[in-house]
Amino acid sequence: MSTESRRLWNKLEQSGLVCGTEPDFGSPVTPWYVRVMLGIAGWVGALFLLGFVAVGLSFVVESTAGSLTAGVLLTGIAVALFRALGDNDFIAQFAFAISLAGQVLILLGLAQWLNEDTAKVAFCTMLLGTALFWLVDQFLHRFWSALVVVASGALVIGSFGLASMLPAFGAACFTALWLTELRFADRCGVAPAFGYALTIGTLGTVFSHRIFGLSWWLDWQPDLIEPKLSMWLSAAALGLTVWLCGRYLLNRDLPVKTGRHDLILMVVSVSAALISTHADGLVITALLIVIAHAIGNWPLLGVGLVSLLAYLSYYYYQMDLTLLTKSAVLLMVGSALLLGRWVARRMGDRSEVQS
Amino acid sequence: MIATRNQLLRWAAEQRISLEDLPAAMRVVGVQPNGNDWRRLFDAMALWLGSLFVSVSVIFFFAYNWSDLGRLSKFALVELPLLVSAGVAIWKGPHTDAGRAALLVATLLVGALLALIGQTYQTGADPWQLFALWAALILPWVVIARMPALWILWLGLINLSLTLYYTTFGGLFGVLFSGNEIAWVLLVVNLSALVVWHYFSSTATTQRPGRWALRLLATACGVLITTLMMYGILDGQDLLPATVVWIALMWAAHEVYRRRQPDLFVLAGCVLSAVFVLTATLSRLLLDTVVESAGALLLVGLTIIALSAAGAWWLRSVAAELDP
Structure with missing residues (x-):
């Protein structure tokens, strides 16, 4: 029985949020890095299983049916294995590997x-990913299925000439x-698995404005919306997302709001929209950091921080803008942040003195 | 914090907490931030991101290499902010957030200044020399700041300069064919850094600030020794020394991260390394003797699955031991 879990239960009981007998605390929740380890090993295992099928049953791979x-x-x-014996580590990992191998074969056949x-x-x-997402109640498999849904969904959206809207849509x-x-x-x-998949998929579109290295295909698709209009629509969408996120969190976490909070939120949202016309990755990764903090999800916070730093490197090599323009964007944003902090601290000091 | 959050979500799934009470539960145990937490976050984001963006903007500017700007103006544009940030660091003190942010700006601007010197005077220096000199010049500030992020930046510069050195002098095909030598050197450097870091830090818990840096270093060492083992097994290069070092490091990791300063993250990395090494060994033994054997591929695949499952079971049992 977990000491930490018991302490948590007692705290909730004192607050009147839980009652009744203590639950069977069971095993500790699997940490995210153990899941990552299992995911990587599962994929490597799947590759060898696919190799077995390709070498030993080559007629299978060569024929569509x-x-x-x-x-x-x-x-x-x-x-079937997941549903029947999914609690067993070996069976779960074996099922994960053969599911991956099976999905690759289906993809080849399709x-x-x-x-x-x-x-x-x-x-x-x-459609396949969606079905598997609901059928298999195992986090790692659910995450992988969600990733398949997100990636293929992005390709479907891209096929309609809306690839440029993917980062803003994903962020929303x-x-x-x-x-x-x-x-x-x-x-x-359910929600965390899809959330992580959406997050990674969106970051993928930010870093390549395409997804999973298939930019060569999407590059051939005609844009439904004229590029400049698409840029402003994306900016508006991101600005609106920031504003709605801010409103939600203000209502949730600030018992007393003032008009100043609403004004600051409006300024931040408009600024985010304008910045995103030249550096959408900065806005999206910063939004991710704020959301991760809001829900207390530290792995997600790590993803946000790492992706923000990675975006700065990516930004350097992005060919859409000159280095001079990019330098100006970063200088303006950086200066605004430092100035905003200075102003906020002065105002905070003044209100402390007044009180 | 993430363990607490996941525990509450699990109880909600088991209907021990109602969905209506779940947000309140998250607030009570401190998973959801309050007003002060938000103020601290925005203060930190504004300070660190603002400082980072301003210093990176200077680097981008000089990378643009604006020919219309005079030499004196270019040097002024980097040296003035450098002086200002160093001055702010002295004024605020190296152990305040503002002082550390100013030191971060100063360390990045030193790199911009060195690049500008190389660009302006065409010294003929190799890229590795720029990064090596950068690391040498910022070392006193890194020591004074005592900031894990700066130490990681400094180590990153050391690793980069060593890699570029071997790329320059490592032979016709650069990194790929002198990969082993580079990997050994980087392993020694990063392992030494990890040992020194452990020596100077007091007993750490998983939540202690700077733990992420130790994990990052441990991961780098793990990736390097695993790569050396894979080279050794698959190519036959330095197999004996790699095996000896790998076994020694796995034993040391078990001693330190299982018994003295438990850290499941590093142990999970060790499990993954063991899976890769044992899989490579099995692949070499089976696939070498029976070419294109489908059965061998199946056996290797099943072995990976079994090893990773066993590793996960062991990690969960360690986690249960650490949190009885």
Whole structure:
């Protein structure tokens, strides 16, 4: 029985938020880095299993029907194993690996069947990912399925010429999901799994304005919206996301709000929208850091910090703007932040003196 | 904090806490921030991000290499902010947040200044010399600041200068073919840094500030020794010394991070390293003897699954021991 869990339970009981007998605390919640380790090992295992299929059952891989049948079979077996014996570490890891292998075979089969039409393959893959997301109640598998849904969904959206709107759309989605995560807490792991997938997918679109290295395909898709208009629409969407996020958190965490808070929020939202026209990654990663702090999710906070630093490196090599423009953007944003901090501290000191 | 958060979510899924009471529960145990927490966050973000962006903007500016700007103006544009930030660091003191942020700006601007000197006077210096000199010049500030992030930046410069040195002098094909030598050197440097860091820090808990830096160093060492082992197993390069060092480091990691300063993160890295090394060994033994054996691939795949599952089971049992 966990000491920390008991202490937590007692604290909640004293606050009147829980009652009744103490739960069977069971095993500690698996830390995120153990899940990452399992995920990496599972993928490597899946690659070897795929190698086995490719070498030993090459007729399966070469035929459309064979790939699809074998893929569906493997995935089905994986789902059955998860549902029946998912608590066993070895079975869970084995099921994860064969599910991955099965999904790759299905993808190969779909590509052959649909004549490598990326949009159609992506749509079918999205349906597959959605089904697996709901069928398998295991965090790692659910996260992977969500990632498949997000990636293929992005390709589908891109096929309609809306690739340039992906970062703003993704940021709005992950903001909404993370801030309402607790409403889905009765379905353990659903919201976090999809939240992490959305976050990583959105960051992927920021870093390449495409997803998972398929920019060569999306580059051939005509833009539905004229680039400048798309830039301003994305900026407006990000600004609105920041404003709504700020309003939600102000209502949640500040018992007494003043008009000053609303004014500051409006200024920040408009500034975020303007900054995002030249450096959307700065706004999106900063938003991620704020959200992670708001929900007390430290791994997500780490992702935000690392991605912000990585974005600065990426920004250096981005060809859309000159280094002079990028330097000006960073100088303005940095100076504004330092000035804002100085002003806030002065105002804070003054109100302390007055009180 | 994340463990507390995940525990509450698990209880909500088990309906031990109602969905209506869950937000209040998060507030009571301190997972959700209050007004003071938000003020601290925005203060820190404004200070550190503002400082970082301003100093990086200077670097970007000089990378643009604006030919219309005179030599004197260029040097003034980097030296003045450098002097100002150093002055702020002295005025505020190196142990205040503002002082440390100013030192961060100053250390980054030293790099910009060195790049400008190289750009202006065409000294013919190699890139590795720039980073090595940068690291040497900022060392006193890094020591004074006692800030994990600055130490990591400093070590990053050392690693980069060593890598660039070997890229320059490592032979015709650069990094790939002199990969082993670079990896050994980087392993010695980062391992020494990790040992020294442990020596100078007091007994640390997982939540202690700076723990992330120790984990980052441990991860770097783990990646390097695992890479050396993979080279040794698959290519036959330095297999014996790599094996000896790998076993020694795994034993040391177990002693330190299992018994003295428990840290599941590092132990998880050790498990992953063991999975990779044992898998590479098995692959070499099986796939070398029977070419294109489907059965061998299946066996290796199942072994990876079994090893990782066993590793996860062990890690969970260690976690349960640490939190009885």
